[in-house]
Amino acid sequence: MARIVVAEDDAHVVRLMSIWLTRAGHEVQEARTGIQAKEHLQNGGVELLVTDVNMPGCDGIELVEWLRNEAGLDIPVISLSARCDQAKIGQRFAELNVVVHPKPFSPSRLNEEIEELLAAAEAG
């Protein structure tokens, strides 16, 4: 069981991730903005972050940059993006060690990825 933050402004996506991850035995902390996500992360104990790119206030890239550079957290991060400039985003996220899942995504595949990342983080 792991504590996972899901940062996404679309309520349906947050709800869906919550259903899947809860069933897998994880604790989900929902955030509708980047600011809310930062608050959850600052509280500590978070083992993985799933974040959208386009969010009001603080977008996904800014959030991960804050996470890596300011918060100093090296937890696994998965990004969900519906933007058309995937290549540009992918390059930046690669530098930040972020796994990118373009929208529309498969929730089962996303869950498998989450489990693999958590296992790798625990192992190493």
Place this chain on the structure above:
Amino acid sequence: MHSLASRLSAFSSREEVPRSIGLLLVLVYVVALAALGLVSDNQIRAVVWEQQVAGKTGSIVLLANMLDPGTETEEPARQATLRRYMKSEGCAEVRVYDRNLQIVASPASSEVGRKVGVRPPGSQVTPAEPAAELLSNPQNARRHLLLRAPVPGSGKPPNLFVEAVFDLEPPRTLISGARARMLAIALVSTGALLWVYHMLRRHFRSFAKIANNLAVHRGRVEQQLDELRVQDGNDALTSSWNRLIDEVAALEEEVARSTAANELLSALSKTKAGELAEAMISVPLGVLLLAEDCTILYANRVAGRLVGCPEGSDSGAVLGGESATRRSDQTVEVIRACVLETSAFRPFDKQIDAGDGNYYHARIIPVRTQQQSRRFVALIADVSQQVRADTAREEFVSQVTHELRTPLTNIRAYAETLSSGMFDDPQVITECYNVITKETRRLSRLIEDILSISQLEVGSMQLIFDDVDLRSLLTDAVRDVRGIAESKNIDLQIVLPPKLEPIRADRDKLAVVINNLLGNALKYTHSGGQVVLSCRRTENNLIVSIRDSGIGIDPKDHERIFEKFQRSSDPEVLEETGTGIGLTTAREIVRHHGGEISLMSKKGEGSTFTVTIPVDQRAPTPAVART
């Protein structure tokens, strides 16, 4: 035939003149040589004859002296002398006669005492002096030389004379040696003359061609300089002539350029105060004429405002100099750098981001003046609107892609959740179905908007008029967005009159209008706010209002937000996702119904969009009916 004609043509052309003159000279020379030869032949023959006659005459005088009666009186002696004479001189006959023409002595003694011999009629019987005569022999048509000489000492007048006949006549032809020499001289001299003629002709051939070209193009050489060029010669004269032609052509070109430039300058100077200058001043394109050091030689009104210099010419201002009124420092710097740094003579283009939201396109054209110095013409166009439209279009495509992916993401994810069989909670299953349904409708509306804007782009939007139950239409619209209102804790109200008669309209298109306006109201209203949809009908119009207590719209953006792909510049608006086509689509649909959308709003005080549509749609204007 053609060959003959061309030969005649060539013969008649000036190019053949030297050849004909040369041939004529040779002919004259040959004739003169022949005449000279003929005259010389006669003279030589005469001299030869005279010498022969003189020689024979001398010999017969000598013979006469030998027959002097004082010295030779004996017959046998005379006979012997005559015989020796015949033998030595080769004469045919020789005799001595007395005054009675009786033979006194003869090589043949039998003839002595007889009267025989040749006598020309009327000839002197006893010549006092030696004489020579030519006698013709009628028997053989030959002529003979007859010589007589008096015998000295035979009395006065002489009683005796010697007569000799020589088978000799004047030479009719020259001797072969002289003829051969003359022929050789003639041949050598003719050959020499021909050689000289050939050399001269070769030397003067280029002159002939030049003269011919000049004659052919007489009076229009200025227009046909190339035609004067000699094509098939490689001698020094031809090369010099062709170089001369080239130089003349270059000079003419230079003169033409100079003349054209002067005419242009003259025309420009004349029109400076005229219509052209006025037009140039007023054109909406910036026009600058710059010297190499960026001195502004001319600026029209637009350029003057843009770079901060007085309009007109010869202001003395320098591009980039002190100015408090210029609109774009960046434009000035870019053009200045181009002028100062370029060495090329080809035009070039620069896209300039002025940094204040405006964009300019500058085309800079180097030109050379008569004094070989450079000038630069800069044409500056304000392309801000075009750049903004391009940017907006790109953003629209990006935004539409994002907007399409969002409902698709939910539809796919929730459908997979249902089909996975992993979730048997009825509440979760119901939730999945609801989300799929809702997102499908959202996707449908989005596609409808995109289609509408596409139809608006090409002018092919068609309205399908029908009786529309407004109560049903408005209630459905509110129901569709109630979930959003509840999620944002917004008080969503609908206020309808008790009685609302149907109107003629395109129901689906009208639903798009209401949905877009309601969606915007909810999107830009904070949690705890209020959105009210109301409807009333006047005698002629249906009026639908959507009022919200949201962030409001700055009046400067009231028109802009109805333009395609444009959104308010308010940062609060930009935080929300949007395509910038919802209001454009809504207004166009309403206009196609003959109505209008109005907006009342202030920043921070909410907004009210009011849709006014004529009730009577039975006779809509053609422009807004089925287009």
